[in-house]
Amino acid sequence: MKRVALLGATGSIGRQAIEIIDASPELELVAVAAGRRGNEARAIASKRRVAHVSVGGDPPLDALVEACAPDVVLNAVVGFAGLPATLAALEAGIDLALANKESLVAAGDLALAALERGGGRILPVDSEHSALFQCLEGRSAQSVDALVLTASGGPFRGRTAEDLADVTAGDALAHPTWSMGPKITIDSATLMNKGLELIEAHFLFGIQYERIEVVVHPTSIVHSLVRFRDGASLAHLGYPDMRVPISYALTYPDRAATPIPPLDLQAGLTLEFERPDEETFPCLRLAREAGRTGGAAPCVLNAANEIAVAAFLDGALPFPGIPEVVERTLAAAEAPRARDLADLIEIDAAARSAAGAVARELAAVSP
Ligand SMILES: NC(=O)c1ccc[n+]([C@@H]2O[C@H](COP(=O)([O-])OP(=O)(O)OC[C@H]3O[C@@H](n4cnc5c(N)ncnc54)[C@H](OP(=O)(O)O)[C@@H]3O)[C@@H](O)[C@H]2O)c1
Known part of the structure; x- marks a missing residue:
């Protein structure tokens, strides 16, 4: 039996995770956390007799993780708010099923140091990284030529x-x-989601940015692939359904049955790939540059993006304002290396404040 702490239980990943947990006799829900939807979180918990519940940061997510002593933490909180839980799980050596990519993007160096100290594992939930994780398993680092992340290309x-x-x-x-959820859907439309995933892949798999390629694949059947030095490529295919990578991360190293059907090749399958348009969608380039700059630049990128996306969702910023807010915030930021979580929280707050000022300026001039 695996004891699962589910953070972000009321969201898109969280609800799909509950479906997987409810269907598996091997998984036991021992903690539930949510942000604003407290009633829903409490209902999820009481239906399953879960004693540990956090709503709106009460108790804080790191304290919740410590109190419930889980075997695996599924971090499906959206945004930088998920960072303390990521670090707490890694520091304690608890397996971390990671959907909250923002925490690894903002704090990759701190997270890897905590992972090393704690001795646990990160089991990626992002479908692309789950695919890469599976294609890479058992291969030596020297045999890998490049990682290829697939992107749907989004609605635009x-x-x-x-x-x-x-x-x-x-x-x-x-x-x-x-x-x-809304934030990742907007990130997908700007291609920032793929930029965040590029940084996530760098930290998860220790591959330099030069060797991580992004390709647009509109049907999202190939979830990602690994090129090896002998000319072979291994790909991971399946229908786009997050219950597959969620289940894989929660039941790893087993592979539990899910309700998702296998690919029907007899129905015909055409796989198309194209180059991403980084002129029209500059967020991918901005993320790659921030990743290469390193230090706290990815934290600044992430903070500015969270502010810009929230402003766009509120109708206060036009869509092209999202990359502009990110680019101007990055250009103005001094991004030193963060020594600890306190440093990073300060850097994140300063970037949010700078990004907010740019967003307000753009809102004022937009028709
Ligand atoms: N959705 C996907 O298919 C998908 C795929 C790959 C990766 N991801 C990643 O998974 C994460 C979650 O995405 P999502 O689409 O599931 O987002 P979502 O639907 O917006 O759900 C976000 C969850 O986080 C909770 N939350 C927000 N702030 C919180 C806080 N301060 N403390 C505790 N809980 C908080 C929300 O609670 P309330 O609703 O109660 O406020 C909600 O349960 C993101 O990092 C995303 O990039 C998602």
Whole structure:
């Protein structure tokens, strides 16, 4: 029996995780955390007799993790708010099923140091990283030539910068292949999601940015692939359904049955790939540059993006304002290396404040 602490239980990943946990006699829910939807979180907990519940940071997520002594923490909180739980799980050597990519992006160096001290594991939940994790398993680092992350391209694939000037949050939330929470859906529309994933892959697999490629694959059937030095490539294929990587991370190293059907190849399957358009969608380039700069630059990128996405969702910032807020915040930031969580929280707060000022300026001039 594995004891699971589920953080972000009321969200898109959280609800799918509950489905997986409820269906498995090997998984026991021992803690539930949510942000604003406290009633829903308490209902989830009381239905399953879960004693440990956190709502809106009460108790703090790191304290919750410590108190419930789980075998695995599924961190499905959205944004920087998930960072203390990521660090607490890693420091304690508890397996971390990681959906909250923002924590690894913002604090990659601190997270890897905590992982090493704690001696646990990170089991990626992001479908691309779950795919890479599986393709890489058992291979030597020297045999790997490159990682290839696939991107759906989001709802605006093929559009020009001019087309994007007045798209609304409603347009951006209509994702063609994945049904996800609002923040990641907007990240997917700007390609920032793939940028965050590029940084996430760098930290998870220890591969330099030069050897991580991004390719647009509109049907999201190939979840990612690894190129090896002998010319072979291994890919991970399946229908786009997050219950598969959630189940894999929670039941690892086993592979439990899920309700998702296997690929029906007889129905015909065409796999198309294309180069991402980084002119129209500059967030991918900005993320790659921040990753290469290192230090706290990815933390600044993430903070500015969270502010810009929230402003766009509120109707206070036009869509092209998202990369502009990120780019200007990064350009103005001094991004030293963070020695600890306190440093990083300070850097994150300063970046949020700077990004907010840029967003307000852009809102004031937008028609
Ligand atoms: N959705 C996907 O298919 C998918 C795929 C790959 C990776 N991810 C990653 O998984 C994470 C979650 O995504 P999502 O789509 O599930 O987001 P979501 O639907 O917006 O859910 C976010 C969850 O985080 C909780 N939360 C927010 N702030 C919190 C706080 N301060 N303390 C505790 N809980 C807090 C929310 O609680 P309330 O709702 O109660 O406020 C909610 O349960 C993100 O990092 C995303 O990038 C998602």
